[in-house]
Amino acid sequence: MNKLELKDTIELMNSEDYKDRFKAEYLQTKIRYEKLKKITTQYEAGTLDFEPKCGLGLLKNQQASMGQYLHFLEVRAEIEKIEL
Numbered sequence: 163m164n165k166l167e168l169k170d171t172i173e174l175m176n177s178e179d180y181k182d183r184f185k186a187e188y189l190q191t192k193i194r195y196e197k198l199k200k201i202t203t204q205y206e207a208g209t210l211d212f213e214p215k216c217g218l219g220l221l222k223n224q225q226a227s228m229g230q231y232l233h234f235l236e237v238r239a240e241i242e243k244i245e246l
Contacts, residue, residue: 175190181244188239201214
């Protein structure tokens with residue numbers, strides 16, 4: 163299966179159904195989280211192919227906040243019976 167990209171969520175994002183829009187929000191956040199996680203991992207390993215303008219601490223804090231937000235969305239989806 164191909165890796166999901168932001169452009170793959172457009173139809174869900176534009177849906178009239180709030181559950182589809184919710185799923186799009188979750189998927190978009192997850193895609194961004196995974197990209198940021200890869201960057202922080204490479205940053206820590208010293209294998210990044212560019213020089214970030216901000217420090218690792220800030221990126222790790224952003225990653226942690228995004229992870230917590232994903233958790234909140236997952237709990238809400240469970241409560242509202244939204245299949246992610």
